[in-house]
Amino acid sequence: FSYSRNVLSVSVSPQKQLGATQTQTQQRLQEREKELQELRQAVESLRSSAHTAVQDTDRIFTELIRFIERTRSEVTQLIRAQERAAVSQAEGLLEQLEKEITELKRRDSELNQLSHTEDHIHFLQNFQSVCVPLGAGDSPSIPVSPHFSPEAVRRAVSGLKERLEDLCKKESIKISTTVTEVYSLLTPEPGSRAELLHYPVKRVPLPKSQWQWLCSAAAVVTLDPDTAHCELSLSEDGKRVRWGQRKSLSDNPHRFDLYPCVVSREAFTSRRHYWEVEVNRYWRIGVTRESAERKGWISSSPQQGYWCLDSYLSVFSALTAPVIPLPLSLWPRKLGVCVDIEERKVSFYTVESRAHLYTFTDMVFAQGEKIYPVFCTEDSDKDLELLPAVSLEINPVTDS
Template sequence: MDAVKRAPIPKSQWQWLCSAAAAVTLDPDTAHCELSLSEDGKRVRLGQRKRVRLGQRKSLSDNPHRFDYWECVVSREAFTSGRHYWEVEVNNSWRIGVTRESAERKGRFSFSPQQGYWCLYSGSYGFSALTDPVTSLPLSLRPRKLGVCVDIEERKVSFYTVESRAHVYTFTDMVFPQGEKIYPVFWTLDQYKDLELLPAVSVEIKPVTDS
């Protein structure tokens, strides 16, 4: 399974993805208290025992939108229609995807579509789609840069390896009320390397690089 390689998606499809590029920034008011965010809202890592601060930690005052168990943060931006694509340079321990506005943020909930979370996981337990039960993914598809595309009307979210332009996984039949806000969501336990939101991409096609 680890030896699986997938051909790049067609250039026309990649251009179609890139044409929906969205600028995404992290919302400090939703960040778990152990996370440290950069001042520009583009980078996050676990803050505890970090040698170098990436920005001022937010107040620990309670906020109904703040995660208090899982080390998560959502974006300032939310989507209620259309198609939106963004890229993340990943670290060694992450969950990345989307969540609906009404999903639980307090306490220990499960990251699953049933709970309103559609995410991939990468870390010490491997690489997987957080379905119920979990769907293992080939380690050969684990990206250095992850592309995420959510289509609100189609009710699906797809993931890609940016460096090889390969499709990794798609969640379909997302369940949420019409008009509910859908947020990019990020979780990390890496204390030494950031998750970094990359600048909005252009439709220019770059050569595929070896992963």
């Protein structure tokens, strides 16, 4: 009896295990079928949405083109109308001058004939009529500009063209960023942070013209040794920094005393500025406002006046509150940073692929407050290196 019970126990255990495995397999199958259906629906929704967006975009740009055409036509008509008015006025004056010249010639002829007459009676009879002094109104002064240069008009229209081009390039960056974020179909919301970090994400590169516009704001940035943490070593030219042994440095209000960070000598209070950094394994890069705390513990969050991306221990993230993880597939070797003071935003890009990574908006700082590039590292094997402005070239990425 005991033997039979043991055999039954042994035979039941695999049956239970098999049933559990089958149940698990069926559940996984149902989950995957549901995910497949959801993905198909998402693809169809994306296609429909993209089609609508393209139609709306075409319509809006067509309206914009028509507006520019109307403006061109209005300016052309204005120039022609002004031309007709000026020519009409000039023709009236020409007619008046021609009549006056004819009259003066006739009078000159009469005076000439009278001066040569030998008939004294005839001379006396006609003298009073031909010797009437010319009145001031008979010969009006007509100011004439000898130069009708189109240069002023050309400058005005060229200025409009340049402002429109600059605005279009600036806004197209925003549009490209929005499109990338809205149509990131294959950026799901995984169940775990690890899934997101290793999920393969591909970003569409910025068009060449937009990247050129971005690089046109290239800034020269050098590291300020008076702000560097005592464990950071800076190169003499202020272009490279590496983490290492603690050094004895004089303290000052601007030096970081807990976190291995350093800011640049240069500060920005207006316009747009772009720079690039060749990164290492452990880094934190972005911008900070002048009033931000540099002593003690800092979270490097926007609330503390820091707007940074962070790479540490295979974790790539935007230091918001809470922190936003970014896929490791987007991790850059060269990081591009662009701060726009007027727009109060800072954007980050992967230089190799010209792809947008993340943008902090609504930066909070006082009017006229200085904004500094900030760099932190805990990598003792490789420098963070600021790339020279002359190296900001257009990379051979295929434009879509």
